[in-house]
Amino acid sequence: MxxxxxxxxxxxxxxxxxxxxxxxxxxxxxxxxxxxxxxxxxxxxxxxxxxxxxxxxxxxxxxxxxxxxxxxxxxxxxxxxxxxxxxxxxxxxxxxxxYLVGRHADYSPGSADLPLLVQALTELQNTPCPVLDDLKIAEDRWSKYAGPAGVEQLAGDTLLHTDLAPHNLLIDDRAHLIDWAWPTRGAAWIDPAVLILRLMEAGHTAKDADAWTREHVPSWAAAPHASVAAFSAANARVWDEIARHDSEDWKKHMGRNAHDWVTYWRTQVR
Structure with a gap:
């Protein structure tokens, strides 16, 4: 709200x-x-x-x-x-x-901010996940959307940001992750999966966003296909719900991206 x-x-x-x-x-x-x-x-x-x-x-x-x-x-x-x-x-x-002096990130294809994004995400994925009551748990957070079989595949011990929109990255000589409203413990590949939709929003195709992320983020390269499929379908349902409650154009666009991504991922054999 x-x-x-x-x-x-x-x-x-x-x-x-x-x-x-x-x-x-x-x-x-x-x-x-x-x-x-x-x-x-x-x-x-x-x-x-x-x-x-x-x-x-x-x-x-x-x-x-x-x-x-x-x-x-x-x-x-x-x-x-x-x-x-x-x-x-x-x-x-x-x-x-x-206070940090910076600008919001540019995720468009070929942007000089993309290597800085990789550095920030790598740093995060190498950060120990604390044990806190205030952390969301991935399998609880998406249980409403993934179902019992799918939700079990989201479990993990990685600290996740889960909202890797370009306005949540401040750029100076490096990238700074801000706005930690939804810190979550779960599988390491969930943040890359979230990021891919934002890359698509910025103009990458699903195929190119997948290839770029696989090249630069080890957890994505190792992500189990069935687990990604379960999360992607659940995340598409989340975006459908967001768009139903708030019909801003960018939210409807993210919902379309989420469904386009599900369609693409179903064609991939890993």
Missing amino acids: PVDRIHWDDLPLGARHAAEEQTGPILRAETAAAGANSGIAATVHTAGSVLFVKGVPIDHPQARTQQREAAVNPYLPPSCPRLLWRVQTAGWDLLGYE
């Missing part, structure tokens, strides 16, 4: 004061235009630092995803922005992050 975005000065005074106890006086704040899951998303400036602050009302359904994001942050790869502090007061849950 999206959260209505407000500006920093619209926060309750108690919430702003609690943040300033962590940062010192905030001289100005710039509200981010992108994103729909935070009631506050702002770059804040103090006399000696710049931070990124995001937050939601404590009683909003999105507060659960923010709790997961805060819980997993200490275990993330070094390229991910560090959570510096968290305050919960005056009806708000606020997270203060290290």
Whole structure:
């Protein structure tokens, strides 16, 4: 459920004061235009630092995803922005992050960002998965869509991001994975499977996205065909459900990509 975005000065005074106890006086704040899951998303400036602050009302359904994001942050790869502090007061849950200067990634064929994407994904797949109550479990998360036989094939011990959209990768001299609302423990090849749909969204064919990912991501090259088939069908059902509840064009487009991918994968013999 999206959260209505407000500006920093619209926060309750108690919430702003609690943040300033962590940062010192905030001289100005710039509200981010992108994103729909935070009631506050702002770059804040103090006399000696710049931070990124995001937050939601404590009683909003999105507060659960923010709790997961805060819980997993200490275990993330070094390229991910560090959570510096968290305050919960005056009806708000606020997270203060290290500020990164960067732009969103370009996934189009031939983009110079693709090697940086590989580095970030490789770093993540080599990161130990913590044992946390706040982590989603793949076989539970997709059980509604995969069925008992398919869902068993999603189990694994890899830390997954599961939302590898280009706006969740900040690029400077490397790629930084951001927005950890859905950290999940599961089979390592699930993140590459999620990524392939985003590559298709950016203009890659299913065949080319598959070949590129197989060349650069070892877990994808080793992924069992039947397991990928089960997840791909389940993920297509997820996108169908998303599009039914919200008919934005990009969501319908992702649903078509998911079904095109299922059709392609069924023709592959591994």
